[in-house]
Amino acid sequence: MKNQLRASVDDCLFFAGEATSPDAFTTARGPYQSGISAEDQVLASLS
Numbered sequence: 001m002k003n004q005l006r007a008s009v010d011d012c013l014f015f016a017g018e019a020t021s022p023d024a025f026t027t028a029r030g031p032y033q034s035g036i037s038a039e040d041q042v043l044a045s046l047s
């Protein structure tokens with residue numbers, strides 16, 4: 001389920017946040033890490 005929530009749409013729309021974190025939901029660490037992960041995906045999609 002969380003894999004689906006954090007999957008990008010056509011490498012154009014990216015998701016982050018507590019709901020997408022595989023192991024750190026209910027804490028600020030999960031959204032923070034998921035934001036970094038989404039940022040990496042955005043950069044990879046641009047290269």
Ligand SMILES: Cc1cc2nc3c(=O)[nH]c(=O)nc-3n(C[C@H](O)[C@H](O)[C@H](O)COP(=O)(O)OP(=O)(O)OC[C@H]3O[C@@H](n4cnc5c(N)ncnc54)[C@H](O)[C@@H]3O)c2cc1C
Binds near residue numbers: 018026028029031
């Ligand atoms: C009472 C409480 C205490 C907590 N204490 C701690 C703590 O001590 N330490 C800790 O690590 N974690 C704590 N947490 C958990 C932490 O707050 C969350 O894990 C974290 O805030 C989730 O971040 P997020 O960015 O995923 O979502 P959120 O912080 O919920 O941000 C989502 C944002 O999206 C906005 N939004 C929603 N729907 C829409 C829409 N349709 N259009 C536009 N904007 C929209 C909302 O207004 C909100 O600003 C606590 C949570 C609660 C409820």
